Amino acid sequence: MLFVCLLFLGHAAGVFRIEPGTASLPAFSAAWPVLGGLVLTVDFLLLATIGLLLSFSLPQLEPLPASLLTLGCTVPPVYLSYTGVLQPGVLPMEYYLLIILILFVINVLISYYAYSHQRQQIIDTFSHYVPVEVVRQLCREPDSFSLEGESRELTVLFADLVNFTRVAEQLEPMELTRLLNRHFDVMSSILLDHDATIDKYIGDSVMAFWGAPLVQHDQSSKALDAAFAMQEAVAELSRDFAERDWPTLDLCIGINRGDMNVGNIGSSKRASYTVIGDAVNVASRLERLTREYRVPIITSAHVVQSSPDYTFRQLDRLVLRGKQKPANIYQPLFKGASTANGDDAWLGMHDRAIELYIKGHYLQAHEQFSELLKLKPDDEYYRGMIERIDRLFD
Structure with a gap:
């Protein structure tokens, strides 16, 4: 706006002229007496009004209203110029x-x-919570997602450190903070690399989900890939922590897929983009069961059905807390088919043992689990199942 006024006053006072074929720049002393009388002319008032209106209004308006206002501001000078009110000699x-x-x-x-x-x-x-490419796509296509609550089929993952209270007791507060920050930095990088949306950090655990804000058809496989990468990273972190005389870490992961509500949830003061629903609660309970069944990852049947590229073994059939119907729980073993190193024979024995156990044939199941423990002496799951059956007969 200041530029506009200077242009008007300079031209009208004869400080400079910009006309085809001519260019003049008279002394400023000759122009000063003229400037005072120009401020109250219709020409200056019109220009000042238009300039102030556009200067203050355009930044506040959307593109279409701003364009219409600009077009409307061209009408007064055109009309007043043709009616002779404006002086062409002052400002054309x-x-x-x-x-x-x-x-x-x-x-x-x-x-x-x-x-x-x-x-x-x-x-x-948002790249701290969602992969950068996802954020860029959301910026390019804002209509492709909604922050309002909506029901979707998503995959949710809970990852929690085992015996973190024991770990916290062995470290000073500053060391504990560094350990947690290092752990979360590695886990977050893995989750984002596998296209997860990080929901929240809860103490020493992290919650993430797939399938929102953008639809992901391979969400369960991505969650399993992330889970295995997290387990490998924790083992590497533990070796690094051991060199610093810090406690080693063990990570438990629960994964479930199902219908849940996703969107901005909270109060008028503070809200977060999160997921809620029964399927989320199931994932949390699966994570807690990993300690009981002595395995690093437990998934639901829905994850198994939607991940044909992974090989699983059934762990049990039980009624989860807060549920009424029994559900099968599984451990993902590896990616690909079970065709190498006698996996088919081993998994066949495992399936027979689980079937006997679920049907209540505990003595026969005990024998099968004992054979499997001989075959897999480092598998704590079989040791735990044998102890579970022994307690039934105590």
């Missing part, structure tokens, strides 16, 4: 139109810069 009508155009273009450039800066801030912020 073309200058009014040029100045209006300049103000509009400047606003467009400023708005574009502000939008680009804001967009980059959004990408930087």
Whole structure:
């Protein structure tokens, strides 16, 4: 706006002239007496009004209203110029139109810069929770997702450190903070590398999900890939922590797939993009069962059905807390088919043992689990099942 006023006063007072074929720049001393009388002219008041209106209004308006306002501001100078109210010698009508155009273009450039800066801030912020490529796609296609609550079939993962209270007792607060930060930094990187949305950190555990905000058809496989990568990373971290005389870590993971509500959930003061529902609760309970069944990862039948590229073994059939119907629980073993190193024979024996156990043939199941423990002496799951059956007859 200051530029507009200077342009008007300078031209009208004869400080400079911009006309085809001529260019003049008289002394400033000759122009000063003229400037005072120009401020109250219709020409200056019209230009000042238009300039102030556009300067304050354009940044507040959406593109369409801003364009309409700019177009509307061209009408008064054109009309008053043709009716003779404006003095062409003071400021030609073309200058009014040029100045209006300049103000509009400047606003467009400023708005574009502000939008680009804001967009980059959004990408930087949400890339801590969602993969960067997902955030960029959301920025390009905002209609492809909604932050309002909606029901979707998603895959949710809970990962929790085992015996963290014992770990906390062995470290000073600063060391414990460094250990947790290092752990979460590695786990978060793995989850984001596998296209997860990190929901929240709860103490020493992390919650993440797949399938929102963008639809992912291979969400269960991505969750399993992430879970195995997290287990490998924890083993590597433990070796690093042992060199610092820090406690080693064990990670338990529960994964479930099902219908849940996803969206902005919270209060008017604070909300978070999260998932809720019975399927989420089931994933949390599966994570807790890993300690009881002595395995690192437990999944539901829904995950098994949607992950044909993984080989699983059934662990048990039980009624989860808060549920009424029994459900099968599984451990993912590896990616691919069970065709190497006698896996088919071993899994066949395992399936027979589980079938006997579920049907209540505990003595026969005990024999089968004992044979399996001889075959897999490092498998704590079989040792735990034998102890479970022994307690039934105590």
